[in-house]
Amino acid sequence: QDRSYSYSYYAVDNVGNKEEPNSIEFVVDITSPQTSHSVSGDMLNEMLSPRSKIVLESSDNSSGVKSTHYKIDDGAYKLYTQSISLIKLEEGSHSITYYSKDNVDNTEEKNEYSFYIDRTAPEVVASVEGDQYETEGKIYASSRTKIRLESNDNKSGVKEVLYKINGKDETVYNEPFELPQESGEKKITFYGSDKVENNFKTLYDQSSLKNKAISLDLTAPKIGFEFKGDKCISRDTTFISSKTLISLSAIDTESGVKSISYKINGGVERMYNEPFSVKDEGFYEIEFYGLDQVNNKESATFSFINDNTGPVIETILSMEPVGSISLDEAKNSMAVYSSGVKLYLGATDGVVDTEFIYYSINDAKEVLYTKPVNLAQSGITSFRVRALDKLGNESELDPSQIFIK
Numbered sequence: 001q002d003r004s005y006s007y008s009y010y011a012v013d014n015v016g017n018k019e020e021p022n023s024i025e026f027v028v029d030i031t032s033p034q035t036s037h038s039v040s041g042d043m044l045n046e047m048l049s050p051r052s053k054i055v056l057e058s059s060d061n062s063s064g065v066k067s068t069h070y071k072i073d074d075g076a077y078k079l080y081t082q083s084i085s086l087i088k089l090e091e092g093s094h095s096i097t098y099y100s101k102d103n104v105d106n107t108e109e110k111n112e113y114s115f116y117i118d119r120t121a122p123e124v125v126a127s128v129e130g131d132q133y134e135t136e137g138k139i140y141a142s143s144r145t146k147i148r149l150e151s152n153d154n155k156s157g158v159k160e161v162l163y164k165i166n167g168k169d170e171t172v173y174n175e176p177f178e179l180p181q182e183s184g185e186k187k188i189t190f191y192g193s194d195k196v197e198n199n200f201k202t203l204y205d206q207s208s209l210k211n212k213a214i215s216l217d218l219t220a221p222k223i224g225f226e227f228k229g230d231k232c233i234s235r236d237t238t239f240i241s242s243k244t245l246i247s248l249s250a251i252d253t254e255s256g257v258k259s260i261s262y263k264i265n266g267g268v269e270r271m272y273n274e275p276f277s278v279k280d281e282g283f284y285e286i287e288f289y290g291l292d293q294v295n296n297k298e299s300a301t302f303s304f305i306n307d308n309t310g311p312v313i314e315t316i317l318s319m320e321p322v323g324s325i326s327l328d329e330a331k332n333s334m335a336v337y338s339s340g341v342k343l344y345l346g347a348t349d350g351v352v353d354t355e356f357i358y359y360s361i362n363d364a365k366e367v368l369y370t371k372p373v374n375l376a377q378s379g380i381t382s383f384r385v386r387a388l389d390k391l392g393n394e395s396e397l398d399p400s401q402i403f404i405k
Helices: none
Strands: 004-009 022-027 034-040 053-059 065-072 092-102 111-117 123-129 132-135 138-141 146-152 158-165 168-172 187-194 202-205 222-228 231-234 237-240 245-251 257-264 282-292 297-306 312-317 323-325 334-337 341-348 354-361 373-375 379-389 394-396 400-404
Touching: 034 092, 034 111, 053 065, 053 092, 123 187, 146 158, 146 187, 222 282, 222 297, 245 257, 245 282, 312 379, 312 394, 341 354, 341 379, 354 373
Parallel strands: 237 297, 334 400
Antiparallel strands: 004 022, 034 053, 065 092, 092 111, 123 146, 132 138, 158 168, 158 187, 187 202, 222 245, 231 237, 257 282, 282 297, 312 341, 323 334, 341 373, 354 379, 379 394, 379 400
């Protein structure tokens, strides 16, 4: 049984000598520890905020608590050392299972606590009641106009809604309120807190109210551009070719993107629908715009040079010709060179650097030029040369022929 015991014993020999009694005292512990939980932080019934923590407390009346273990949902058991943070849990239903062991390994039956994480702040919607007039994208209100705030919460319920006008005097919302009786734009900050203290402050500019319903969107789209295809950046200048596509983008996480438009070199504004290219060579400046559904507008400018011309190719032979020759199979007179003459190739580009030079001797497979080409085979030798710049613009020389003696 679960209590203290005393165990006494002695021995007697064969002639009746008796030992003085010995005794041992010990405790039998067959009772497991008891563990309970509590919540530190915001909670309403079994609804907790992600900022809450779960605290486990265990006790054992005999050998003492050795360890406490817990797991959340279907996760692995962990050793409990400090209050359990819920900050990483997703919104929704969860459970924690926990138990303790004492120092003689009596293990407690598992306990389970189910709870709901509410991460969502109340939604607050504003509307205009009374006199209002919209012109040129602005709503004007009279002294009788009031602002109504309506709120709802997905789980724990709305605790309160508060608002400020032009940043002054935070007030608890109870009923539709009038705007200050002075001219000028009014900025209203309002937010709702739920019963586990989730809240999200929101700023609405009354000049942007539409159709008596407020949907906050004060931020213009984030816009960007990208060159799809060959491009080269040199001397702080971007170079592209007519094969390069120009892609414009806009992202708006609130009301959404309404349109993207652009101007080329200050010309007529065009609507952007798909990537485009420019044809003529020269300097270009693109001004582009992103417009969201409530007409917040963002603009940006970028420039580049369009280059469609390939490199100028030069060929140099390492020695002077020793004469000329005309052969039946040759249409024209050819220069004659000694065996071992070397062919040097070069290419210059007036805008961007040359990237590659290729050559082919006697219609053989094209080879990348990396060093002078030794021409040693006797007879007619023909060569073709092709060069590309860093934008992929290509130029090619007409085939040339010489005679090697």
